[in-house]
Amino acid sequence: MTVPGLEEEEEEEEGKEEEEEEREEEGQGQPTGNAWWRKLQIVTEYLWDPEKRMSLARTGQSRSLILVIYFFFYASLAAVITLFLYMLFLVISPYMPTFTEQVKPPGVMIRPFAHSLNFNFNVSEPETWRHYVISLNGFLQGYNDSLQEEMNVDCPPGQYFIQDGDEDEDKKACQFKRSFLKNCSGLEDPTFGYSTGQPCILLKMNRKGDENDIRSINYYPESASFDLRYYPYYGKLTHVNYTSPLVAMHFTDVVKNQAVPVQCQLKGKGIINDVINDRFVGRIVFTLNIET
Template identity: 25%
Template sequence: MASKEVEYQQARPKRTGPGGAWDSFVRFLWNPQAKTCMGRTGSSWAKIVTFYLIYYGLLAGFFAGALMIFYQTLDDIEPRRAGMQSILKGNPGMGFRPMPDVESTLVKFKQGVPDNYAEYVEHIQDFLDCESYNTTDPNAVNCDIETPEEGQVCRFDPDKEAGPCTAANTFGYHEGEPCVLLKLNRIYGWEPEPFNNETINEDNDHAKAAKEALGENIHPEFIGITCEGENPGDVDNRGPAKFYPEHGFPMRYFPFLNQKGYQTPFVFVQFKRPTPGVLINIWCKAWAKNIYHHKKDKAGSIHLELLLD
């Protein structure tokens, strides 16, 4: 009887070091003995993928539903919170151009050096172009010759209102008489209450301050505007200032109701003959019965520094 010989194959010794780590990693990716991929069998992977598809599908559906309900509460024209319920509390802030650096309120330039003040001219012009003041939107009408119907707005004409503060005149920077554009932030439904000859004489601090600041430049159809030096030295160095339009922001551009074709009114202040080589601190304020100024947050006003080298 023939003897049976059993042939045994010696197992390959496990590697250590980097080679052993690589073998363990490969075995983790695919283990041929246990038929697993990354520690899971095919059926296990199918169950976990199905679970997460259902889970994230339901989560996405819940989020989309909540977002759809939220948008149903919003109006395309009127904000949900307006007036005293809004964050502005019915007291508009002010902005100014040029302000190419949003972190700086300094307007510094050299007279007669175009490369030095080019960014200021460009920044003002960019604002005018962005607001589309030259639009032919039929909803914006010329209120000098016609009365706007309900839903229509008055067209703001920079060529008429800006005086010498135009791009063709480099907004005065070439002559060392810089123009600064002032604007009020839009507040839906806000109606200014300008001072008139009667309310300017009321016995309260706000009316007294307005009368002192505005002097004879009081008009019942305009929101008054002033730009004064913050300190006695600034007052002396500021020089004369001219406003375009002369009396401030015209009332006919308010209230803002998100009308089609609405154009933000602005006022140019041109500083005539500011003292060269001196940093001048200027505080510009809008004046109306329902515009209040706060030194801390500059509500209803803006602060800027002017330096003519």
Template identity: 40%
Template sequence: MATTEDKPATKEKTSSWKDSIYNPRTGELLGRTASSWGLILLFYLVFYAFLAGMFALTMWVMLLTLDDYVPKYRDRVPNPGLVIRPNSLDIAFNKSEPLQYSGYVKHLESFLERYNETEQEKNEECIQGEHFLQDDTEEMTKKACRFKRSFLSLCSGLSDTNFGYSEGKPCVLLKMNRIIGLKPRGKPYISCAIKKDDPVQMHYFPREGLIDQMYFPYYGKKAHESYVQPLVAVKLLLNKEDYNKELTVECKVEGSDLNNNDERDKFLGRVIFRIKVSDQLPAHPEAAALLFTVNSSVYPAPALPSRGYTVSTSSPS
């Protein structure tokens, strides 16, 4: 049992602990009076307001020196990189299974929406073979040359909404990065090669993979709002010997002064990607006879060899 002498000591400790938070005798909260807390809060309020004002002032001064249309400092016009669509450097699918290549098809269709006829009507019919030079007035909206998806012919997705993937002859789209003020000399075109002993035939759209000069120069995103990059479509005409193999494809920009052999940058004026097309039948043959829908058009699945039973398919309407 606690003695009577211990009780005052315990009460004194409890009172001391409470007083450290709030002392009713002096009116102090956490050891400070109300006026002391007010002065501290006022100091930090003024201090941080000053810092915020200094930050806003320096940002405002810096933004005054920037141009909304072009970068302020450009020591040189760099060479453009080359990129492909669908947005993958490893393309692999089974041509007999629509679900495996539907993602590539949807990506290409979405990417080409800006190249539709209705979108390109607002752009200009330009003179081929000449740079489309315009007034350098910064606040003037620049005109852009038309590039219709129909220029891509068999790889436009108009006549073949599967872009050749269902027949094992896929299309890939190539474009150069946009660079303000770039005016390449000569007649730039894109050429692709597969790293294997036997060459693979390819079709280029537009013809010969040409990138016309009329799509240069580019004036920047704000001034050139309706600008679309010229595309080159490459249709890989693979055959049975090429199926079930991983093929490495290298595409380069040729025929101009653009750099395409910088060992420090593998994507400068070129791009390397891998593609593997399989022709194996699905694990469940019945599934191959099902109709599949792409972009509201119905296509029948490929015919199956006889395995002791008959699978019927429908013809497209």
């Protein structure tokens, strides 16, 4: 015995199952346009959800809260660093180092500037030595007599120029006039001897030269040393007008047409000038090659 209504329901269910199987078979192939559209909707809603008013899964309120938290965090961090730097600068003197592990000996500097410390020039060819003259003239501008008399004081020679007082008090500097260099001042001979094969080279400390190929050297000042009155040096903050003393070497008789090595050393108490693995500690070495 069959029930008519029950048979109809069974037929409808079988029809639905067949439709679902067909849809599943179609889904196993390429995605339909509806599937792509659904994925695009999901991405769009993630970027901006108008119902919940969320962007990238966050509301404007949560983003504002995050910005406020980060602002106060970095502001506190900057305040702590600034406070520690302020406390550090309170205990450190800008005029002299608080701690020193090793004080290196003073070095030696020469002028005019020469690449590789080799002085090569031909007396009869001005273009080979003109740049040396220009370098010396530029370097000695700060040593002009009028400028030194205006800025610095005339000190007695042979003694240290000690200046007591507060460390932040401005210090005076002793005069070192360009005229002290005499034949190497560029005032009497504008070419500093390069036009005659008798070049002048300026040093910034004591010097002792070679004995063989350099037969005659004149020193200015004649003592070939740096007078004590130019020391101590109190630093650039308080010793504003300080002018470094110089020693000029006037090579009046040097072997021509060959390289002549010259070594200048600092001599003084506590000065190191014999370090084997560093030939520029307390000394300087250069070469003269004068062609005729």
